[in-house]
Structures are given as structure tokens and as C-alpha cells.
Amino acid sequence: xxxxxxxxxxxxxxxxxxxxxxxxxxxxxxxxxxxxxxxxxxxxxxxxxxxxxxxxxxxxxxxxxxxxxxxxxxxxxxxxxxxxxxxxxxxxxxxxxxxxxxxxxxxxxxxxxxxxxxxxxxxxxxxxxxxxxxxxxxxxxxxxxxxxxxxxxxxxxxxxxxxxxxxxxxxxxxxxxxxxxxxxxxxxxxxxxxxxxxxxxxxxxxxxxxxxxxxxxxxxxxxxx
Numbered sequence: 072x073x074x075x076x077x078x079x080x081x082x083x084x085x086x087x088x089x090x091x092x093x094x095x096x097x098x099x100x101x102x103x104x105x106x107x108x109x110x111x112x113x114x115x116x117x118x119x120x121x122x123x124x125x126x127x128x129x130x131x132x133x134x135x136x137x138x139x140x141x142x143x144x145x146x147x148x149x150x151x152x153x154x155x156x157x158x159x160x161x162x163x164x165x166x167x168x169x170x171x172x173x174x175x176x177x178x179x180x181x182x183x184x185x186x187x188x189x190x191x192x193x194x195x196x197x198x199x200x201x202x203x204x205x206x207x208x209x210x211x212x213x214x215x216x217x218x219x220x221x222x223x224x225x226x227x228x229x230x231x232x233x234x235x236x237x238x239x240x241x242x243x244x245x246x247x248x249x250x251x252x253x254x255x256x257x258x259x260x261x262x263x264x265x266x267x268x269x270x271x272x273x274x275x276x277x278x279x280x281x282x283x284x285x286x287x288x289x290x291x292x293x294x295x296x
Contacts, residue, residue, distance in 0.1 A: 099216030102223030109196035118192025138177035155205035218271030
């Protein structure tokens with residue numbers, strides 16, 4: 072379901088689904104393949120992939136040089152109270168107005184938001200999807216995608232250069248300085264909260280089938296039907 076764009080001062084009562092969605096969490100290190108898996112599950116299930124990236128703190132009050140130097144793989148850079156509130160609202164079947172983040176400037180787009188409605192399935196995806204304890208009670212199934220550092224770096228390099236305007240040199244320096252150390256400190260340990268760990272190096276079809284098998288076993292497909 073496409074997200075609409077709304078003004079940040081929207082005072083309309085958010086619509087509510089006639090049923091709460093089934094909520095999945097897809098976590099893993101940057102470049103592990105979690106986004107690809109989440110997108111495919113959303114497509115197959117007719118659900119919404121809800122990524123955490125738009126909840127980075129707005130750094131517009133800092134000079135650009137200081138914004139660039141921030142560690143965006145540190146969980147402290149996410150506005151957790153707002154994120155937890157919005158995920159809980161979506162899990163109840165409500166709609167929300169999500170902030171929009173501009174990765175070129177490291178700031179939120181001022182005065183704009185996205186109206187988001189979950190549909191029958193809500194797939195919360197991000198490196199910290201299993202890290203924040205505030206989010207865990209909302210999930211019906213918690214999935215961690217595991218992949219080696221070398222593969223994660225190759226995928227992140229491609230994404231950041233093509234989609235976020237970074238140079239290869241900046242991506243490599245950032246990965247060695249912040250991405251890998253924080254992955255070891257925060258992201259990989261969050262796998263302990265997972266119900267299911269899938270191999271990020273495997274074929275997408277197999278990863279999808281692993282998740283679908285687990286959902287069938289738990290009665291989650293019937294719950295949304």
C-alpha cells in the first residue's frame with residue numbers, strides 16, 4: 072500500500088483498520104539482506120515494509136561537517152520514543168504520520184510526513200528492529216538475517232554509492248570506523264531476541280520460505296486471513 076504525503080500539522084483523526092495486523096520484525100547487520108527479504112515478504116503478503124531509517128534524529132542544528140561525523144550505526148541516533156509510539160499505533164491497526172529523512176543532508180524534511188497504514192501485515196525492518204526492547208512486545212514473529220562482514224560491506228558499498236550519494240572512499244572509511252564495530256556491539260547480539268535466524272547468503276526464495284513456514288507453524292497466516 073503506497074504511503075501518502077501529509078502535512079505535519081494534520082489534525083484529522085487517523086483511520087483505524089477493522090483488525091490489528093500481524094507484525095513481523097526483520098533485523099540484521101547493514102547489508103545482510105534484510106531489506107530485500109522484508110520487501111519480498113511485503114509483496115507476497117500484501118503488507119507494509121516499515122523501515123526505521125526515517126526515525127534518525129534531525130541534525131539540522133549542527134554544521135554539515137559535524138553531521139557527517141556522526142555514527143549512524145549507533146542506536147542512540149534514533150528517536151526511540153517516537154518510533155516506539157508509531158510502531159505500537161500501527162500494531163493496533165491505526166494509521167500514523169511518519170517523518171521523512173533526507174540522507175543527503177542528515178536532516179528530516181521540514182513540515183512533511185508520510186501517512187502510513189499497515190494493512191494485514193506489518194513488517195518492521197532495520198538494523199535495530201530487535202535491539203530496542205520497547206518494540207519487542209509488538210512482534211508476532213522476530214527474524215534475524217545473518218551474513219558475514221565481507222558480504223555486508225559489499226552490499227552496503229553498492230547501496231550507499233548508488234542510492235545515497237556517498238563516495239566509495241567515504242563508505243569504506245565509515246564501515247571500518249563505525250559500522251562494523253557497532254554491528255558487533257549492538258546488532259549481532261540482538262539476534263538473541265529472534266525466533267528465527269536465516270542465512271543472509273542463501274537464495275531469496277529459500278529465506279522467504281523459511282519465514283513463511285514459521286508463520287504457518289504459528290498460525291500467523293490464518294490470523295490475518
